Amino acid sequence: MALSACDTTTDAAGRELTAHGTAAFPIACYHDDLAAEPVPWHWHEEVEMLIASEGRVLAAAAGEKYQLDEGDGIFINAGVLHADWPLNAGRCRLYSVVFHPRLVGGSPDSVFWQKYLQPLLADPSRPCAVLRRSVDWQREAIDCMERAFRAVVNEIPGYEFKTRAALSDMMYLLVTRAPAMRTVPKKALRSADRIKTMLQFVQAHYAENLTVEQIAASASISPSECLRCFHDMIGTTPNQYLRSQRLQRAAELLCGTTLQVTAIAAQCGFEDSSYFARSFRQIYGCGPTEFRRRALRAGQGIAGAAH
Known part of the structure; x- marks a missing residue:
């Protein structure tokens, strides 16, 4: 194997x-x-x-x-x-x-x-x-x-x-x-269930113009509880997580399709192509077009995409 x-x-x-x-x-x-x-x-x-x-x-x-x-x-x-x-x-x-x-x-x-x-x-x-x-x-x-x-x-x-x-x-x-890590309070167990529900909602609707209020509502909690849950469980904010999911999906499309960069940006929820390019560079160290070229050279683009 x-x-x-x-x-x-x-x-x-x-x-x-x-x-x-x-x-x-x-x-x-x-x-x-x-x-x-x-x-x-x-x-x-x-x-x-x-x-x-x-x-x-x-x-x-x-x-x-x-x-x-x-x-x-x-x-x-x-x-x-x-x-x-x-x-x-x-x-x-x-x-x-x-x-x-x-x-x-x-x-x-x-x-x-x-x-x-x-x-x-x-x-x-x-x-x-x-x-x-x-x-x-x-x-x-x-x-x-x-x-x-x-x-x-x-x-x-x-x-x-x-x-x-x-x-x-x-x-x-x-x-x-292996000892018990800690006595897990019921609140922590609820937070774990809620964060999974909210991650599911973000993953399903990342291309839409989501708000913190909508993400919170998916788990039937308040926006402030949503922010606390994201911070405590995965160390980020709902908006930062949403952006990371959009960029991850954009990277997959750059490698696995021939769609134009502007079309990919729109499909992944970025209304502003310039903002998309800046955000992509911050995470991946290069612009979307260069990322696609590198993936092609490495044999991971289009037909050879990993995703």
Whole structure:
């Protein structure tokens, strides 16, 4: 099973659409160059373990942010909203395994699922677990993940068994050793549900002339509560998130279509082409036309588009 470049495609609710492995072997391994493109906010039914392989990573999950030094990792529980960025300028890479818990737990009727997996998956106080190599059991968990990663990528003989064994060891350590991050108040749980609803609304209506009031109304909350929720959960404002979604979609259209830049700007909700060009340059470091040229030269444009 080949190592894959991370390509996070989400649905309207921010839920990742990428199929991780197959129904028979639901796991995939990824690498990501965060200096080139951060991992956007998303969530999935699978659990994830990632390790900072180069540079320092700023990992965000469930409304908190964590600094990962080179070699450190983080476990992300199922259904948890998360994202990753480089902490500093320069090279920044991570690699990860994303797998469905049934790969380890089997069927919901099994002792593995009921005794070990379900309590972890259903515990709102453990949305994630930061793993430092300086702590013995955490280093052991990281080593387990790396064994699984190598087995999958290299397809060593019997890699399916070796992968499941390594992940079983890793999950047992997390179930038995990882402490609760905190007592999660009901308000935080409500905020998590609300932010998913509002992200869904923005993703579905990004091309329209949205207001904070409309975004707030999608979750049946006030504009001030909307602003607080965005700030606390994903560290930005509704308008900034809206603009980022418009620019992300514009980048996809530049790579995957022959539409004129002005048409793409309008289709993505930018009424002013000049403002679109300035905003695009701020995020991608070049104008839309140059971005398309670079994508074509790199073989990622039109027919070779990644999205």
